[in-house]
Amino acid sequence: DVKVTQSSRYLVKRTGEKVFLECVQDMDHENMFWYRQDPGLGLRLIYFSYDVKMKEKGDIPEGYSVSREKKERFSLILESASTNQTSMYLCASSPGRFEKLFFGSGTQLSVL
Amino acid sequence: DAKTTQPTSMDCAEGRAANLPCNHSTISGNEYVYWYRQIHSQGPQYIIHGLKNNETNEMASLIITEDRKSSTLILPHATLRDTAVYYCIVNVQGQNFVFGPGTRLSALP
Numbered sequence: 001d002v003k004v005t006q007s008s009r010y011l012v013k014r015t016g017e018k019v020f021l022e023c024v025q026d027m028d029h030e031n032m033f034w035y036r037q038d039p040g041l042g043l044r045l046i047y048f049s050y051d052v053k054m055k056e057k058g059d060i061p062e063g064y065s066v067s068r069e070k071k072e073r074f075s076l077i078l079e080s081a082s083t084n085q086t087s088m089y090l091c092a093s094s095p096g097r098f099e100k101l102f103f104g105s106g107t108q109l110s111v112l
Numbered sequence: 113d114a115k116t117t118q119p120t121s122m123d124c125a126e127g128r129a130a131n132l133p134c135n136h137s138t139i140s141g142n143e144y145v146y147w148y149r150q151i152h153s154q155g156p157q158y159i160i161h162g163l164k165n166n167e168t169n170e171m172a173s174l175i176i177t178e179d180r181k182s183s184t185l186i187l188p189h190a191t192l193r194d195t196a197v198y199y200c201i202v203n204v205q206g207q208n209f210v211f212g213p214g215t216r217l218s219a220l221p
Binding site: 059101104 | 154206211
């Protein structure tokens, strides 16, 4: 089974802090994705990557950046956390571009 | 505009088949029908997808009507662990998935 592991299940940070969310997949997938999920808004795509060191903006990239130095690892960075970035963050991987997605368990981030 | 319409919620009896409907009347010829589910506090889980033909795997069956304007996800023997939000998504391969509100399925003992 594909395993997508997110480093933290719950995270509490202060406004202005730099936040790193880490994601690792073990199935040699080319594509990795970061979504956020908010009540009433569904899942929204932040960034995705289809190869090492490659990245593309999703629908809501503002306030975020990403890093993909190794194929198995995709990091989401909040340069200066704000309260409106309080959300559930979900990482996913896929063998092809937007083929069936395999999600991690999510990181519930609270920015105070 | 939403590409799919699903009931907001459904109940099913444990041990019985759960049939989740989805309408996608504007589906185009190259769009697939995907189903995911999300159990509370977890990430979405891929279930199944299809283009024209009915599909079956170890989790579920997908029945697509001949005109492709609707489909049904069938969980053959629902258990309490199948309680989740089920998302029906139509998508061209290579494009981002748009997750709507889905159907909240409650499997009841």
